[in-house]
Amino acid sequence: MVSEKMYALGAQPSAIRDLYEYGLRKAAEVGEENVYDFTLGNPSIPAPPEVNLSILQHITQDPSIAVHGYTPGAGDPKCRAAIADDLNARFGTEYSLKDIFITCGAAPAITATLAALCMDGETNEVIVNAPFFPEYKVFANNSGAELIILPADEEAFQINFPALEAAISNNTRAVMVNSPNNPCGVAYSEETIKHLANILAKRSAELGHTIYIVCDEPYRELYFGEGAVPFIPNYYSNTIVCYSYSKSLSLPGERIGYVLVPPVAADSRNIYLAVAGAARSMGHVCAPSLMQKMVTDCATVRPDIEVYKKNAAYLQEEMSRIGYRTAHPDGAFYFFFKAPFGLTAKEFSDMARDEYNVLLVPGGTFGCPDWLRLSFCCETEKLERVMPYLEKLYKEAEK
Amino acid sequence: MVSEKMYALGAQPSAIRDLYEYGLRKAAEVGEENVYDFTLGNPSIPAPPEVNLSILQHITQDPSIAVHGYTPGAGDPKCRAAIADDLNARFGTEYSLKDIFITCGAAPAITATLAALCMDGETNEVIVNAPFFPEYKVFANNSGAELIILPADEEAFQINFPALEAAISNNTRAVMVNSPNNPCGVAYSEETIKHLANILAKRSAELGHTIYIVCDEPYRELYFGEGAVPFIPNYYSNTIVCYSYSKSLSLPGERIGYVLVPPVAADSRNIYLAVAGAARSMGHVCAPSLMQKMVTDCATVRPDIEVYKKNAAYLQEEMSRIGYRTAHPDGAFYFFFKAPFGLTAKEFSDMARDEYNVLLVPGGTFGCPDWLRLSFCCETEKLERVMPYLEKLYKEAEK
Numbered sequence: 001m002v003s004e005k006m007y008a009l010g011a012q013p014s015a016i017r018d019l020y021e022y023g024l025r026k027a028a029e030v031g032e033e034n035v036y037d038f039t040l041g042n043p044s045i046p047a048p049p050e051v052n053l054s055i056l057q058h059i060t061q062d063p064s065i066a067v068h069g070y071t072p073g074a075g076d077p078k079c080r081a082a083i084a085d086d087l088n089a090r091f092g093t094e095y096s097l098k099d100i101f102i103t104c105g106a107a108p109a110i111t112a113t114l115a116a117l118c119m120d121g122e123t124n125e126v127i128v129n130a131p132f133f134p135e136y137k138v139f140a141n142n143s144g145a146e147l148i149i150l151p152a153d154e155e156a157f158q159i160n161f162p163a164l165e166a167a168i169s170n171n172t173r174a175v176m177v178n179s180p181n182n183p184c185g186v187a188y189s190e191e192t193i194k195h196l197a198n199i200l201a202k203r204s205a206e207l208g209h210t211i212y213i214v215c216d217e218p219y220r221e222l223y224f225g226e227g228a229v230p231f232i233p234n235y236y237s238n239t240i241v242c243y244s245y246s247k248s249l250s251l252p253g254e255r256i257g258y259v260l261v262p263p264v265a266a267d268s269r270n271i272y273l274a275v276a277g278a279a280r281s282m283g284h285v286c287a288p289s290l291m292q293k294m295v296t297d298c299a300t301v302r303p304d305i306e307v308y309k310k311n312a313a314y315l316q317e318e319m320s321r322i323g324y325r326t327a328h329p330d331g332a333f334y335f336f337f338k339a340p341f342g343l344t345a346k347e348f349s350d351m352a353r354d355e356y357n358v359l360l361v362p363g364g365t366f367g368c369p370d371w372l373r374l375s376f377c378c379e380t381e382k383l384e385r386v387m388p389y390l391e392k393l394y395k396e397a398e399k
Numbered sequence: 400m401v402s403e404k405m406y407a408l409g410a411q412p413s414a415i416r417d418l419y420e421y422g423l424r425k426a427a428e429v430g431e432e433n434v435y436d437f438t439l440g441n442p443s444i445p446a447p448p449e450v451n452l453s454i455l456q457h458i459t460q461d462p463s464i465a466v467h468g469y470t471p472g473a474g475d476p477k478c479r480a481a482i483a484d485d486l487n488a489r490f491g492t493e494y495s496l497k498d499i500f501i502t503c504g505a506a507p508a509i510t511a512t513l514a515a516l517c518m519d520g521e522t523n524e525v526i527v528n529a530p531f532f533p534e535y536k537v538f539a540n541n542s543g544a545e546l547i548i549l550p551a552d553e554e555a556f557q558i559n560f561p562a563l564e565a566a567i568s569n570n571t572r573a574v575m576v577n578s579p580n581n582p583c584g585v586a587y588s589e590e591t592i593k594h595l596a597n598i599l600a601k602r603s604a605e606l607g608h609t610i611y612i613v614c615d616e617p618y619r620e621l622y623f624g625e626g627a628v629p630f631i632p633n634y635y636s637n638t639i640v641c642y643s644y645s646k647s648l649s650l651p652g653e654r655i656g657y658v659l660v661p662p663v664a665a666d667s668r669n670i671y672l673a674v675a676g677a678a679r680s681m682g683h684v685c686a687p688s689l690m691q692k693m694v695t696d697c698a699t700v701r702p703d704i705e706v707y708k709k710n711a712a713y714l715q716e717e718m719s720r721i722g723y724r725t726a727h728p729d730g731a732f733y734f735f736f737k738a739p740f741g742l743t744a745k746e747f748s749d750m751a752r753d754e755y756n757v758l759l760v761p762g763g764t765f766g767c768p769d770w771l772r773l774s775f776c777c778e779t780e781k782l783e784r785v786m787p788y789l790e791k792l793y794k795e796a797e798k
Contacts, residue, residue, distance in 0.1 A: 001516075001518070001608050001665075001666060002515055002516065002666060002669045002670050002672075002673040003514060003516070003517055003518060003519055003673050003676075003677070005676075006514055006515050006673040006674075006676040006677040006680065007515075007669055007672050007673040007676055008676065009675075009676030009677070009679050009680055010671075010672035010673050010675035010676030010677070010679065011672045011676070012676075040469070042464065042468050042469055043464070043468075044464065046462065046463030046464060047463045047467055051463075051467075052458050052459075052463070055454070055458050055689075056455065056458060056459070059451050059454050059455060059458075060451075060455070063445065064445030064446045064450075064451070064649060064650075065441065065442070065443065065445060065649070068446055068450075068649065068650035068651070068652050068653055069441050069442075069650075069651060069652050070439070070441055070651045070652050071652055104503050104654065104682070104684075104687075105682070105684055107682035107683070107684050108681065108682030108683070109682070110682065111680075111681055111682035112682070115402060115405055116401055116402055116405050117400075117401065117402070118402055119400070119402060119403075120402055120404050138679060138680055139680070141680070142680035209400050250463065250464070250467065251463075251468075251688075252467070252468060252469045252684075253466075253467050253468050253469050253470055253685055253688025253689070253691075254467050254687050254688055254689060255503065255684065255685070255686070255687050266400075267400060267401060270401045270406055271401050272409075273401075273406050273409035273410045274401040274402050274405040274406040274409050275405075275409065276408075276409035277402075277405040277406055277407065277408030277410070277411075278402070278405040278408070278409070280408050280537060281510075281537055281538070281541035282507065282510055282681035282682065283502075283503070283506035283507030283508070283509065283510035283511070283538065284506070284507070285503075285504055285506050285651075285654065286652055286654070287654070288652065288653050288654050288687045288690065289650075289652025289653055290454075290653060292652075
C-alpha cells in the first residue's frame with residue numbers, strides 16, 4: 001500500500017545513473033584510467049576561492065545562532081538584496097529583494113514556479129523544446145501539468161517555432177527555456193529570444209491569458225559563445241527566472257538557488273506569494289543558511305570557465321574532423337553529437353561502453369533518440385585519451 | 400492567473416510570524432531589553448563545537464568537488480551508515496544505510512513520507528492528536544490527505560484514545576506522532592505508546608491495511624523527563640521516523656534531517672522508493688553536501704540541554720505558584736499554559752503584547768484555543784525578568 005505514482009518515480013531506472021554505476025564497477029575491475037565516464041554534470045573545477053573563504057569567515061567569526069539559525073522562508077534579506085543588486089548591475093534592471101525567493105537549488109525553484117502557475121482543477125500544459133532536461137517532466141507532472149515536447153531543431157538547436165505555434169493553446173501556462181542548454185550546450189540567440197517573445201506576446205493577447213517563460217538558468221555564467229547570453233526578462237517581461245549556483249560556483253551538492261519574479265511580470269506579487277506557498281507545501285523552510293551567507297558575499301563572483309571553453313573547442317574540432325555531426329556548444333559543459341550511420345544513440349552508447357569502456361548518455365531521455373551527450377566537465381587530457389576510441393567507433397559504425 | 404491554493408498558502412498570515420515581526424518593530428522603538436519575545440523555536444544554545452570543527456576540517460582539507468559535489472539523492476552512503484550505526488547503538492536496532500533517506504530537514508521528510516503513504520485518487524486521512532505543529536495540515540493536504548485532528552487531552556497531554564478509535568477508518572493512512580511535542584513540551588509515556596501500538600495493530604488487522612505511525616522527532620534529543628523517551632519503532636514496527644538535526648545540533652537554518660523506513664515495517668522497500676520518488680517530484684536532488692559530511696562526523700554528538708531543563712523547571716515552579724494551569728514539559732523548549740479565568744488565548748496574548756510587550760503564541764493554530772505557547776529557548780534571566788509581568792497579567796485577568 002504505497003502511492004503508485006511516487007513508487008514509480010522512485011523505482012524508475014535512470015539511464016544516466018545506470019551508466020555511471022556501471023563505470024564505478026568497471027573502474028574497480030580494470031582501473032579508473034581505463035574507464036572514460038562522461039555521464040554526469042558534476043562541475044570539475046573547484047569552487048572559486050571566495051566561496052570557502054566566506055564559509056571559513058562565517059564559521060570562525062559569527063555567533064553560531066546567526067550562522068546556522070532559521071532565515072525567513074524567502075531567504076535572508078541581505079542575500080536577496082545582494083542577488084538583486086548583482087542582477088541590476090549586469091542587466092540594467094531594477095529588482096529588489098522582494099522579487100527574489102531563495103530555494104534549495106533550481107529543482108525546487110522550478111517545481112514551486114510551475115505549481116504557482118498551474119490552475120487548480122484545470123488542464124495545464126507546459127511547453128519545452130527538445131532537447132530538454134528530463135526532470136522537467138517530473139516537475140511539470142507534480143504541479144498538475146502535462147509537459148508538451150516540441151521536436152528538436154537538429155540544425156541549429158534553436159526553437160522549433162512552427163511546432164511551438166501549433167502547441168500553444170488555452171491550456172498553456174508556460175514555456176520552459178534552458179539556455180545554455182543541457183544536454184546540447186547551445187544557447188538561444190538574441191533573434192530566437194525576440195521571436196519567442198513576439199509569439200508569446202501575440203498569443204497571450206489572443207488567448208486572453210499570460211503565457212510565461214520559465215527560464216532554468218544554471219548555465220548562465222558558463223557561456224563562451226559570441227557576445228553575451230540574452231537575459232530573457234529584458235526581452236519578455238512575463239519571464240520568471242529559476243537560478244542555481246550549482247554550476248556557476250561549482251557547488252551542486254549545497255543546494256542554493258533562487259526564483260526571480262520580476263516586478264514587471266503580469267501578476268508578479270501574486271505569483272511570488274504562490275511560489276512561496278508552493279514551496280511551503282513541499283516542505284521548504286529556508287535554503288541552507290550558511291550557503292545564504294556565502295552567496296551574500298559571493299553574488300558577484302564568476303567562475304573561471306577556461307577549461308570548459310578549451311574542452312568545447314577541442315571536441316568541436318576533433319569530432320568534426322572524424323566526421324561526426326555535432327551541435328556547436330556555446331556554454332555549459334555538454335557536447336551533443338549524432339550517432340553516425342543511422343545507428344540509434346542507444347546502440348552507439350552500448351557499443352562504446354562494451355568495446356572501450358566509454359560512457360556516453362543516449363539522448364532518448366532528452367527527447368533526441370539519435371544524439372548522445374558527452375559531459376566534458378573534466379581535464380582536457382581525458383578527452384585526448386578517449387579521442388582515438390571515438391575515432392575507432394566512428395569507423396566501426398561505418399561498416 | 401495563479402494557483403489559488405498555492406497563493407493562499409503563501410499569502411496566509413501566520414500568528415507566529417506576525418507576533419515575531421511586531422516584536423522586531425517594537426524592539427526598535429523601546430529597546431530590545433523591553434520586549435519579551437517568546438514566539439520562535441530557534442535554538443538558543445550554539446551548535447556543539449564538533450559541528451563547526453567538522454565543517455572547518457572539510458573546507459580546509461578536502462578537495463572542493465568532494466565537499467560541495469552532488470551526493471546520491473538518498474544521501475552520502477557514509478552519512479547514512481553513520482546515522483544507522485548511531486541508532487543501532489542506542490536502540491538495539493539493526494538498520495543499515497539502505498533504510499535511511501537524507502532530506503533537507505524534517506519538513507520535506509514529512510511531506511515525502513505522507514505523499515508516499517497516500518493512495519492516488521483515493522480519500523486519504525492522516526490523524527494527529529492536538530496540540531500539533533500546524534504545518535502538518537499543509538503537508539497532509541499537499542499529499543492528498545485530510546488531517547483529522549483529535550481534541551487534546553488537557554489533563555496529561557497524552558493521546559485522546561476514545562477519539563482516536565472513533566477516527567480510524569478505511570481511509571486512515573497514518574497517525575502523526577510528535578513526542579516531545581511542539582507546542583506543549585510533553586512526551587508520550589511508554590504506556591501511551593504501547594496502547595497506541597495495540598490499537599493500530601488491531602485496527603490494521605481488522606481493516607486489512609496497515610496504518611503507519613509517522614514520527615516527527617526533532618526533539619528526541621531534547622528530553623529531560625524521567626527515564627528515556629520511548630523509541631517508537633521498537634514498540635510498533637510499522638513506524639516511519641522523520642528526523643531533523645535542527646534542534647539537536649542547533650542548526651535549524653541548515654536543513655538536514657532524514658527519513659528512516661525500518662526494514663521490519665510492512666512494505667518497507669516500496670515505501671522507501673516511494674519516499675525517494677515523492678522527494679524527487681518536489682525538487683529534492685540531495686541534502687546539502689557539506690552538512691552531510693558534518694553529520695557523518697557528528698552523528699553521535701548530543702546537545703547540552705542544561706539551560707532548557709533549567710528553564711522548564713523554573714517556569715513550571717513559578718507559573719504554578721502564580722496559579723496558572725500548565726502542561727508539564729519533559730522536553731523540547733516549549734512551555735504550554737492555559738489562559739486563566741476563562742479568557743481565550745488570543746485575548747490573553749493581546750493583553751500581554753499590548754500591556755507589557757510580552758509575546759506569546761495563542762494556541763488556536765495548534766488546536767488548543769485556550770492555551771498559549773512560550774518558547775523558552777533563551778537565557779533563564781529573560782524568564783526571570785518577564786515573570787513579574789506574567790504575575791501581573793494573571794491578576795489582571797482575575798478582575
